[in-house]
Amino acid sequence: MNTTGSLWKRSVNGRTALLYLLPSIILFSVFVFYPMFRTIYLSFFLTDQAGNAAINVGFENYQYLLGSSEFQNSMKATILFVLYTVPIGIILALFFALLANEKLKGIGFFRTMYSSTMGVSVAASSVIWLFMFNPSIGMFNRLLQTVGLPQIQWLLDPEWALLSVSMSTIWMNVGFSFLILLGGLQNIDEHLYESSRIDGAGYFYRLRRITLPMLSPTLFFIITISLINAFQTFGQIDILTKGGPSQSTNLIVYSIYREAFVNYQFGTASAQAVILFVIILIVTILQFKLGERKVHYQ
Amino acid sequence: MKKFGANPLLWLLILAMAILTACTNSDSNTNNESSTGDSGEKKEPAKTEDGKVSIEFWHAMSGTGQESIDAIVKGFNESQDQYEVKAEYQGSYEESLTKLRGVGGTKDAPAITQVFEVGTKYMIESGYIEPMQSFIDKDNYDLSQLEENILNYYRVDGDLYSMPFNSSTPVMIYNKDAFKEAGLDPEKAPETFSEVIEAAEKLTTDEMKGFSMLTYGWFFEQLVATQGGLYVNEDNGRSGDATEAVFNGPEGRNVFDFLDRMNKAGTFGNFGTNWDDIRAAFSTGKVAMYMDSSAGVAGAINNAPFEVGVAYIPHADEVKRNGVVIGGASLWMSKGIAEEEQEAAWEFMKYLTTPEVQAKWHLDTGYFAINPKAYDEEDVKAKWAEYPQYKVTVDQLQDTVPGYATQGALISVFPESRQQIVTALEELYQGKDPQEVLDKAVEGTNRAIEIANKTKK
Incomplete structure (x- = not known):
């Protein structure tokens, strides 16, 4: 009780900062972070003709690229x-x-x-x-x-x-x-x-x-x-x-x-x-x- | 640093995760919606203020093609009072296909989309489209009035999936004045590879190269097909899913040797991958013979300050001419839209195939009329009398021997394969071995085919 209370109090600056940052965090998440994670995710797959991930191939895409002339x-x-x-x-x-x-x-x-x-x-x-x-x-x-x-x-x-x-x-x-x-x-x-x-x-x-x-x-x-x-x-x-x-x-x-x-x-x-x-x-x-x-x- | 502590960072992470999951959730939701949408409940068609069913028509025609389409669409909208078509230019074939992939299969998809010929297989497998055959059967539409050789390309397993629209074939265009100067007969263009090589030799001067071809896969496909050669196995992908490219066989080798010999002899002009560049080279007298699309004939005649001849594409000496494969694009009807909208699309497509509209289209653009009756229209006859070159393109198409080779290959990874051919041609022009570069292109195509077959559901 005591510790959580003080933690809550101690983080007040951090929380205020976060509130100010919130708009940019949301924007970045939608337009930068989400596409970025999605790209990393897709890079481990072969995709079908509609662009959906179809077969998980692990690092095969990377191996193919590094070996490809x-x-x-x-x-x-x-x-x-x-x-x-x-x-x-x-x-x-x-x-x-x-x-x-x-x-x-x-x-x-x-x-x-x-x-x-x-x-x-x-x-x-x-x-x-x-x-x-x-x-x-x-x-x-x-x-x-x-x-x-x-x-x-x-x-x-x-x-x-x-x-x-x-x-x-x-x-x-x-x-x-x-x-x-x-x-x-x-x-x-x-x-x-x-x-x-x-x-x-x-x-x-x-x-x-x-x-x-x-x-x-x-x-x-x-x-x-x-x-x-x-x-x-x-x-x-x-x-x-x-x-x-x-x-x-x-x-x-x-x-x-x-x-x-x-x-x-x-x-x-x-x-x-x-x-x-x-x-x-x-x-x-x-x-x-x-x-x-x-x-x-x- | 201490002030911030671990807490807000944790918050930040949680928040980011929450947004991420929110995004993925909404993603899958829309997917679900569209898939359930397919299976049942009636959809309301989009209507104009005065109650007409309104549909969108996405096309990839710029310039004169776009003007012609706009005029045709206007004619259709005025010819009846039930439907209204809105034509929208969506960029090149590739770009418009990419846009379609975003909305395909949902109610937001355009009722009609123009897709290039090599996208045929992709469209059939995409699940976005309503096969044309279902409307043809329902309406007892008489297909025999359309050009058989064009239908052949778009027919898969006996069914027509899309309505052919703008069709073109390759032709060889040459400078008659240059022929006269070089002592060649301007009325008789060279027909075989060795004749072309000889003529090119005579035509080449300091200023002018003898022969040229746009560095584009389509022309290679045509030169292989006219020798009766196949592009991929399984009868060009017509009898089953193709698993291997076979264009590095003797026919493909012939084409590469043909180009290689002229390139080494210095009679071949390389004007790159841009249509405008090679056309400019021809009209400014930098090349005497070149391969173009039949849709480029009108432009070549109008822009050149000399007499222009149009001929069939050349073939290898030891084989008979098989003819050409249809190029261009066809119109696809979307699935997942309201029934009334599909009706509207069907009515519009029927209107498009009437002789009058086809005659206008042929004259405006130089594309073929898919309805041969259009050639009996007075305007067309008058134009042909003035420019007999137009007729050559139609004759070449009608002389084509039907078969797997001239039906054209059916693979979903055509754009990638064409890119491989472009690279192979460019390396050939840099002096690499013809067989080596061809084999490399086949290898690249095979990998693409393999992935496509593996990931297909």
Whole structure:
């Protein structure tokens, strides 16, 4: 009696907190936790044509995936894609942000230009890129032709397809990264620059010693987000290449989609989703462990 | 940390569990409802304000097809005062099928859904649908007025499960001007694989490739079928459930060798998996011959700045031509909806198969008329006189030798198998061994068939 009473009393803070958290707990449960557990559950089954769990196969789906050359290929493509898009995208965005952070006349115009790709949806911009990549009437091949270079099968040559998709992805993502980084730059205290100027520091010295350290929380955020985004790329693949040619752009999320909604194999699709989840989890944890040490919070 | 203690965490877990179970419960409840719904109690049909029975028609036709469907539906709604059909575009065939899976078998399902030909087996096994045969029998509908070769595809064990609607076959389209320049007879297209290879050799210039084919499983299936080859065992899945793919036999090998020889000789143009790309390549003179759907003939003639010829698809030299398998889609009637709604759907389908409507459909889109009487309509005759190429597609269909090969394969995992073929073709174009890539595609298809058979109840 006494102990329960005191426990009830002691947990009053916790209970109040829970009450405040309740709306988000409910929302998360319905839209995140339930689907997640359901995915894990389905990954241990073969599903029938209606997508219901039919036969429990234990870890067979995982075994099949890890041994399948298609899945390995899709992992490889995903990792390459992340390596192509994330570093270049962020460096480019940082470069633009530094340029646009200068106080010049009419800089607002450039700021709008650089961030404008954010306003175009993935689907719309993919269609535009699709036209530019077109082997017969596309802009890029026309350009190459006028310069006298050999034509490139942008989306049809397995050697090029992933690079082409990466190119368009970098273009699509640079607007968002730019905007976040510019915000970070503008938050840096002007006094730091003033005093360093008095001390006679040059531009690159200031960049290295003041800008980058002060920007590191923003950079850390944008790297994390970009990495996760790159792992989850879907729209541009669906529109530009549909995973082809020769599976060279069959990134893992696209492969999940195809397995589930074209082939109706929800079991193997779920197993792939679980593997992707684990990979992103590990990468993010690693990032926090390794990267955060270098981040300077004010 | 101490303040929070174990208690709230426990709470949180319990709450999460409660919600989870709540979700699963509601899930199974709806399932129960729909299954009991099937077995009895009368359902009220949806009605419009003025008392007409209103039904939905889900289709996957965009562009000119959609415009034509809207006009046809309007014609039906005005032709009588009992029923009202609402046509709704649901995205591509795959997308609309995915949506149907969400509501299939319940009273929310659309009365009519358009499903692509390779979804036939899946639909029959799904339990979502009312076989067309039950209405045909009830109404003593005369099926003989419809095109036999089209019915053959959709007939399973002698019963018609769905109403054929938009049907197309593959054709070879070629550039007559390029033929003249290369010294070939523009009125006589190459018929066999080796003739095509030779012609392609002559037609290829710096700018133009001789031959091309969309990287799409459908064309491979057709080239196998026209040699009389089967796609899967059990007579293409028509005599029993198929258990194995057999398209890596000599017929399939012929097709891959045919493509491989041209690819290695540099006379084959690879324009990928997108219909628009290959069509653009043809009309801009980047390829002289290519395979297209009969529904693409109108577009090819209109877009090309040169004379366009249409021919039968090529076949291997050592075999006789068997003809083509019907492609396209058919209309399925839902089960689990009100009887009046089914009646409405049936009336609409009968309207669709009349010669006048079919003539309009054929002229608007280039799809076949499923009712051959449509070809006697004046508009059609006038159009054929203007564009004799249209007639080739109909002739090719009517010349087809009926048999298991040209009836087309019946498997529920067709979309996956087509994907395997696409991969095989792409690897072939990268220079891999034809037999090796074909065997790999068969292996992938077999795994899919095996899982489908294992999980079928």
